[in-house]
Amino acid sequence: MIEQFNEMPKSNDLNLNISAFQSHRMHLGTFTENFLNVLKNQSSENFDSIINVCRHCAQTYSNIVQENELNLLLQRLFNKLDDKQSGYLLRQNLMKILQAFYNALNDNDKQYVNQPNQWPVVKQTILNNENKLNETSSESETVQQEKRSGSPVTNEQQIASSISTDVTEKINDGQEQINDEQNKFNIELKHPSVYEAEFRFTNEQKPIYNLEHFDTIDHEKSIRFDEQLIDKIQFSALLMSFFGLKKNEMVISALIDYFRSNYKETNEEKNAKTILVQQRLIDTEQRAQSDLLFEKMNTTCTEAIKLEPLANILKQYKDGTVIEQIEQVLQTYQDQTQLSSTQFYELVVNIYQTLNETMGGGENFDELLKYIDAQQPQLNTSDRTRIHTRHEWLKRIRNIPFRTLGYLYKEVMDIIQKDSETFSNQPTKHLSIYIALVENDRNQLRYVATTNDQTDLLLGKTLQRGTGISFQILDGGKWTYINQTKNHSRIKFFNPDAKNQSGSFVLIPLKRFQRTYSNGLLGIDTIRDKKEKAFVQHEAQFYEGIASALSDTFTFVDFDKNMMKILHRFTYWIKQRCSNVSNQYRSFSFFVSRSRLNTN
Structure with a gap:
């Protein structure tokens, strides 16, 4: 975090004792005393830099609290508007009200909100008659084309298509009414105190607010973008975007009151x-x-x-x-x-x-x-137990945060070992497990994780293209099983003595289902086992499922790296061209750093 602000001296210039701040809570007097003790003997430059960083941290904390309070307020508003408690509102009606509210603001107050018909995150829904009819016709043709092509069209899409004409007529009629209303009134902003306490927004902070008790929003429970419906999570996000970064309490309170007075659903719409x-x-x-x-x-x-x-x-x-x-x-x-x-x-x-x-x-x-x-x-009890247990193990792998790769590798190897001990039809095998990832334009494999018996031999080592069979498996995208390794001349043995030993060997590309690109390889062998022990088919198939789960994680890792590169280039570009946004740059950098930590 300190490095993100570009104001903090190098860590070797500071000698900070932060143990005093490790208690869960402290009073203001204790905090001040400990803070001054930590800063004792610091140079004036270091003192100013540390104070500046703390100031930004405090502002970020304040913004988090404010956004959470606003989110709770918008959820109460949603519940008020959704009188039938269906869990949804009509998106078209919401957008009409937002547009009418925006047009009723004077030019000076419009600086606190965004234009509702120019956001890239939603389609413009207030259209003229000709465009809307074209859109309706296009939607109907799309449904028919999807039917002919064999791609499934849900009943919901069919219903949406059938009622779109009626909705179109109502929108066009409502648009004329809104245009007339916009010419008749202007919204005068009032102090939030004039509104009901339950439906007003204020920048005043509560004296005690524990971030650990925040309710996290499960975005997976939200529906995908729908032109007719909007759920509570999307409603909150929509209005958050409308309010923008500068959240003016008078504008927010006025809009909430405007929604309560003007949001209506006709019987046909209901x-x-x-x-x-x-x-x-x-x-x-x-x-x-x-x-x-x-x-x-x-x-x-x-x-x-x-x-x-x-x-x-x-x-x-x-x-x-x-x-x-x-x-x-x-x-x-x-x-x-x-x-x-x-x-x-x-x-x-x-x-x-x-x-x-x-x-x-x-x-x-x-x-x-x-x-x-x-x-x-029909499956017997043992088969059902094995399948159910393996499904649960795969879910555990997929639920591991994708930035904790070290823990992920260990969990994968532990599960493979546990599976062998639990479901193998032979006495416990001695398994050697290793994971290798592609590097250097797919011309090199680096072993990034191994079981303990292979650490000195493989961990950190590389394998070049043209050596062994690994790249053949990597390029082909299909796993291979070798029953007796000593009879296979193309296997690369990092331990020369292993050439004279025989065991079973499974090599699986790390690739997502129905994809050709492989991130690396998962290898499992029994060469170090004193007895020749083979893998059965259901074991190799389970290893393939593990490889697919691993590949899903690596896909997220690649996406994260690319996204962070884009964000850092973006912030650097902004800072170089707009010197007056340095504060926002530092806040954005801190936000990016915090967001990465929160996903772990």
């Missing part, structure tokens, strides 16, 4: 929203059922199921009477050999919708899933 919300719940439930069935079918724990056995099952649905319609849907998947959970859901939805149209609405989604489930081979 009915349309009810239909959309109900269908969204149905689609969500269907996806959850599909994912549960997929997990049950994914006995290999590789995040994929084979398409051919599933296709044979589907062709016998309803005693084969609908084979023509099902083959028509399967035709769009002819290039696939495996399906992910998303592709499985899309396939089932496509078949359901096709049969529903053919049978005049008589098809049942649950019945289709139950049929597929009933055709699955």
Whole structure:
């Protein structure tokens, strides 16, 4: 954090004793006394620099508290506007009110907000009649094209398309009314004290505020962008963006009051929203059922199921009477050999919708899933336990913060060892495990993690292209299993004595499902085992699932590195060209540093 402000001397110039500040809480007098003791004997330059850093930290803390208070206020407003407690409001109505409020502000007050029809994060929703009709026509054509191409169109999309014409007419009528209203009044900002205490915003800070007790927002629970609906999280984010960085308490309080007075939903809009919300719940439930069935079918724990056995099952649905319609849907998947959970859901939805149209609405989604489930081979108790346990282990790997790679590597190796001890059909194997990542334009592999028996031999070592079989596996993207290593002449042995020993060897590329690019390799062997012990098929398949989970993490790591490069270049560019934004630059740099820490 200190380095980000570019004002702090090098660490070797400071001799700070921060142990006095490690208590959870302290009174103002104790804080002042400890702070002065820490700064004792510091030069005036160091003293000023430290005070300046603390000032920025205090401002950041204040901003966090303020944003949390505003977020809670906006959530109360949302609950007030959502009188039926459906969990959604109409996006079009919200945008009309924001535009009307913005236009009613005088030019001086507009500096505290952003223009609602110019944000890059949302589409402009207040359009003239011709553009809106073109958009509606385009949306309807898109739905039809998606149907013809075989890509699933949810019931929610169909309903949204069917009611879009009615919504368009209401928006155009409302636009004329808003334009008239905008010419009739101007909003005069008032002090927040004139509004109800529950619905006003003030910059006054509470005397005690513990950041550890903040409620974190789970953005995964929010819906994707929808042109008709907006949920509570999106509503809060929308208004936060409207208020901008300078959050004026009078503007915020005025807008909240304006929303309470002007947000209305007609009976037709309420009915349309009810239909959309109900269908969204149905689609969500269907996806959850599909994912549960997929997990049950994914006995290999590789995040994929084979398409051919599933296709044979589907062709016998309803005693084969609908084979023509099902083959028509399967035709769009002819290039696939495996399906992910998303592709499985899309396939089932496509078949359901096709049969529903053919049978005049008589098809049942649950019945289709139950049929597929009933055709699955029955597993004994030990197999079910093994599969369930491995799924839980894979979830543990994916839930590890992606910047704690050292802990991730250790967890992966511990799980592989534990799996061998728990589910191997042979006495416990001595496993040597290692992870290597690509470097130098994919011409070099570096071993970044190993089990203890391989640390001195492999850790930190590199393997060049053209040596061994690793790059063949890396480029081909398919894992390989070698039963007896001493009979394979192309294996590179870092320990020359290992050439005379024999063991089993599994080498798996670290790549995401249905991707060709590999981040590196996961290797597991039993060469150091005194007895020749082989891997069974379900073990190698589980290792493939682990490699896929690892690759997902490395994808996030690469994205994070690239994003941080962009952010730092951006801040450097701004600082070089705008000398008067140095304070904002330092605050932004601190925010970026804090954001990275929060994701761990």
